Amino acid sequence: xxxxxxxxxxxxxxxxxxxxxxxxxxxxxxxxxxxxxxxxxxxxxxxxxxxxxxxxxxxxxxxxxxxxxxxxxxxxxxxxxxxxxxxxxxxxxxxxxxxxxxxxxxxxxxxxxxxxxxxxxxxxxxxxxxxxxxxxxxxxxxxxxxxxxxxxxxxxxxxxxxxxxxxxxxxxxxxxxxxxxxxxxxxxxxxxxxxxxxxxxxxxxxxxxxxxxxxxxxxxxxxxxxxxxxxxxxxxxxxxxxxxxxxxxxxxxxxxxxxxxxxxxxxxxxxxxxxxxxxxxxxxxxxxxxxxxxxxxxxxxxxxxxxxxxxxxxxxxxxxxxxxxxxxxxxxxxxxxxxxxxxxxxxxxxxxxxxxxxxxxxxxxxxxxxxxx
Numbered sequence: 407x408x409x410x411x412x413x414x415x416x417x418x419x420x421x422x423x424x425x426x427x428x429x430x431x432x433x434x435x436x437x438x439x440x441x442x443x444x445x446x447x448x449x450x451x452x453x454x455x456x457x458x459x460x461x462x463x464x465x466x467x468x469x470x471x472x473x474x475x476x477x478x479x480x481x482x483x484x485x486x487x488x489x490x491x492x493x494x495x496x497x498x499x500x501x502x503x504x505x506x507x508x509x510x511x512x513x514x515x516x517x518x519x520x521x522x523x524x525x526x527x528x529x530x531x532x533x534x535x536x537x538x539x540x541x542x543x544x545x546x547x548x549x550x551x552x553x554x555x556x557x558x559x560x561x562x563x564x565x566x567x568x569x570x571x572x573x574x575x576x577x578x579x580x581x582x583x584x585x586x587x588x589x590x591x592x593x594x595x596x597x598x599x600x601x602x603x604x605x606x607x608x609x610x611x612x613x614x615x616x617x618x619x620x621x622x623x624x625x626x627x628x629x630x631x632x633x634x635x636x637x638x639x640x641x642x643x644x645x646x647x648x649x650x651x652x653x654x655x656x657x658x659x660x661x662x663x664x665x666x667x668x669x670x671x672x673x674x675x676x677x678x679x680x681x682x683x684x685x686x687x688x689x690x691x692x693x694x695x696x697x698x699x700x701x702x703x704x705x706x707x708x709x710x711x712x713x714x715x716x717x718x719x720x721x722x723x724x725x726x727x728x729x730x731x732x733x734x735x736x737x738x739x740x741x742x743x744x745x746x747x748x749x750x751x752x753x754x755x756x757x758x759x760x761x762x763x764x765x766x767x768x769x770x771x772x773x774x775x776x777x778x779x
Contacts (some may be wrong), residue, residue: 432536439529446522447507449639455512456645458487458496472657474664477746480738484646485656486622488599491708498645501588501597513645516634520588527582534574537567595622595630600659607662610669618662621654674719677730677757679712710750718757727751 461481464470473482476489479496483489488500490510499513511519544564591601604620611618624630633649634641643649647656710732712718722729731749738744 443525443529446518449518450507450515453515455510456498456514458484472661485660513641516641517639520635523581523585527578530574530578534571537571592631592634593627595633606666621650621658624649674721676760677718677720679716680758681756682713683752683756684711708750710752712752726754728754
């Protein structure tokens with residue numbers, strides 16, 4: 407570190423740290439973090455996640471029965487792809503929809519997203535550490551580092567510095583936690599969506615007395631990690647076919663998803679709507695006491711508008727909300743009206759379980775008790 411004494415306006419001498427070699431290296435490192443973070447952030451948005459082609463079909467006709475059909479895109483979903491309600495497209499190897507880049511994280515931009523998280527968390531930690539060091543110097547070593555105290559002698563500036571330091575460390579922790587979660591999934595060659603499907607598959611196969619084999623775990627953690635993060639900045643493969651382990655094929659995972667959806671369909675409970683609910687404005691619902699349910703269309707969750715006497719198949723429950731599917735007549739890409747299933751959340755107090763479903767539940771409980779006995 408090179409140090410040079412200078413004369414400041416009040417006549418006291420101090421060290422001019424902003425003209426040393428150390429300060430130049432420090433500034434260069436911080437700017438590198440800022441540039442790399444901005445570059446990979448923009449690359450995530452520009453390259454996009456990679457979408458499945460419209461009306462895509464597998465080359466082999468017999469493979470169509472092993473794939474899921476997307477009613478929205480009117481085509482088959484290739485292995486590891488999922489439909490995004492925000493992008494309104496099927497995304498290749500979809501991980502999640504990120505509101506910060508206003509796009510999904512998928513096959514084409516996953517590597518850029520990982521690098522963006524790394525440089526953002528590391529850069530914020532580096533900047534927060536520099537601010538923390540400056541605050542310590544001002545508070546405890548004001549005379550020795552007078553040149554710093556000279557520029558930040560007012561209380562508002564000092565408060566802003568402390569606030570910025572806290573924000574930098576907070577962002578570093580939040581983004582760093584997301585980075586750790588992403589790296590954990592990459593070391594298994596999975597995505598956040600696939601991790602949830604794997605847990606359900608293991609639970610289902612444990613009840614069947616079989617073992618589920620994840621087809622895309624190619625071996626060591628490093629091999630799995632380099633399937634996405636490598637020197638090319640792009641994940642390996644074309645997004646339609648994947649390297650699989652022996653004993654599995656390209657459609658092992660999609661067949662498991664189909665079986666899980668069939669099981670989910672069997673467990674759905676039919677409800678009849680007793681009070682209408684509209685998601686476009688606040689709905690005043692009165693049952694025992696008047697309650698106000700205000701739903702904002704900008705929320706990440708999808709909500710379902712229902713009318714009185716509608717029948718909805720409910721698959722998920724919360725304390726005050728139900729998630730179900732209802733049939734609606736909607737226009738397809740050609741402009742013709744077709745019947746499609748639309749899913750979403752609606753207030754629990756709007757619906758009532760049908761008598762037939764309640765009787766079925768009671769019969770199932772009786773059968774389970776007999777089996778236990």
